[in-house]
Amino acid sequence: MKRILLVLVGCLPLVAYCQLQVADRVKQKAKQRAERHVDNAIDKSMDKAEEEISNEVKKQPSTDKDVSQPAQKNSQPAQAGGGGLKSYSRYDFIPGERIVFATDFTGDAIGELPVNWTTDNRGETVSVENRKGQWLRLFPNSRFASPAVQKLPENFTLEADILIAYNGGEGYVYPEVEIKLLDLLPGKERLNSYVINQDASNEVSLALAPGGTGSPIKVLLKSFAKGSSYFNNQPKELNAVIGKNGVSFHLAVWVQKERIRYWINQDKIFDIPQAVPSEARFNHIGFSVESSLYTDDQLGIYVTNLKVAEGTPDVRNKLITEGRMETNGILFDVASDWIKPESAGVLKEIASVLKSNPSLSIRIIGHTDTDGDAAANLELSKKRSAAVKNTLSTDFGIEPNRMQTDGLGETRPVSENKTSEGKAKNRRVEFVRL
Incomplete structure (x- = not known):
């Protein structure tokens, strides 16, 4: 006893x-x-105070056409990629050169949780009105974990497209959304344990705290090592508000050992030298959404185009020494030759090499996956290479006579077209020294 x-x-x-x-x-x-x-x-x-003042001003007769009115809040949603490449002139994110995980949820059944994803509550593959492709919808009071990714090295990147649409007006706090890098022990039991108990070995989380319709989103970074707080900074406001149609943005993350950098659209929001636990070896992507008093119909949180890539491309060495480089970092709209603005970092790096080596000329070759018609893909690849040439010339000042273009469509795959990762690897642009 x-x-x-x-x-x-x-x-x-x-x-x-x-x-x-x-x-x-x-x-x-x-x-x-x-x-x-x-x-x-x-x-x-x-x-309310501004509205009352505005109403009083409107009631008074105006004798001057330039009488100032109270400033109105911008209710228009910030668009992912809005403003074109020029608005991304300071964007220096360059994705990793080897894709290890990618999904756009194409092929997952509408209304079902994507295959091999785990949650403690509810998530669905959906299509979104006026948005391309399929999305994973995250419901309130839920945690999510992706399928296992190979143990990531010290240097890797993550990208995702996110859409948040809230239309509740009762004055409740909107739920916080977190995008997470997770280091979990192997096995389904540990995966289930995480979504229930939140017991990752190591975790880094970017938290988005919406302020309501018409108000800026606040963002903060926090990390945990073996269950204890490792890093936590103060919230800061983003240059984005939730309008009537929601707000969409491209998220980019670059991890280099303990250093981590975040971009939302063209803005670098964090660059923190020691926020990642030194022993972390991430192997899952995670999301969580707080509980809310609003109904599901009043809340919409969606994510798509997840991509994880390792390594840092050495553009200069590959073009000058090896005479050839390929990149998956020049992104296009689906079935289009319109270059997405988040491609600016890669294009800027290529332009820098060309400017510092004025005798260097290149051939730009477009490649596609096998989705769609082969003849259409061949034509699309040619248009995309021409679009890259035009952008390097128009936006970065590279002489057009130093660049030739070609397109090979789906004829030269570097991976199988049976998986999202394989297709993402095959959608690429190749640069060959002449």
Whole structure:
């Protein structure tokens, strides 16, 4: 009996410690939600005051056509890629050169959770009105984990397209959305344990805290090592608001050992030298959405075009020394030769090599996957290579006579076209020294 009592007494400090850890995270979350609720209340009060002032001004006869009106909040959604390549002139994100995971949820059944994804609640593959492709819809009070990715090295990149559409007007706090890099122990049991207990070995999370329709989104970064807080910064406002049609943006992440950088559209929002736990070896992508008093019809959180790639492309060495390079980092709209603005970092790097080597001439060759008609893909690949040439000339000042173009369609695959990763690898642009 004495031994049992001694064991129980010895366990008490451990139990107390675990309770304190949980309590700290609960207090931190409660504090953040309370601050957001106060911010929302202040915004609503200010909106009401501005509306009253505006109404008073409108009632008064104007004797001057230039009488100032109260500033109106921008209710138009920020568009992913809006503004073209010139608005991305300072964008320096370059995706990794070897794709290890990619999905756009094409082929997953509408209304079902994507194959091999895990959740503790609910998620669905959906199509979104006026948006291309298929998306994973994330429902409130849910955690999600991707299929296992190979243990990622110290240097890798992540990209995703995200759409948030909220239309609740009752004054409740909108749910926080987190995009996570996860280091989980292998096995389905550990995967299920994570979505239920949130017990990753290591975790880095970008949290998006919407302020409501017409208000800026706030963003913060936090990381955990073996269940304990490792890094946590202060929220900052994004140059994006949730309009009537929602807000969509391209997220890019670059990890280099303990350093991590984040871009949302053309803006670099974080560059933190020691936010990643030193022992982390990430192998899953995760998402979580807070619970909410709003109904599912009032909340829409969607994600697509996930891509993870490892390594850093050495554009200069490949073009000058090896005489050839390929990239999956020049992105196009589906079945189109329109270059997405998030391609700016790669194009800028190629232009830099060409400018510093004025005698260098290149052939630009487009490649596609096997989706669609072979003849159409061949023509599309030619148009895409021509679009790259035109962009390098028009936006980066490279002489057109130094560039030739060609397209090979789907005839030279570098991977099988049976998986999302394989198709993503085959959609590429090749540069060959002449």
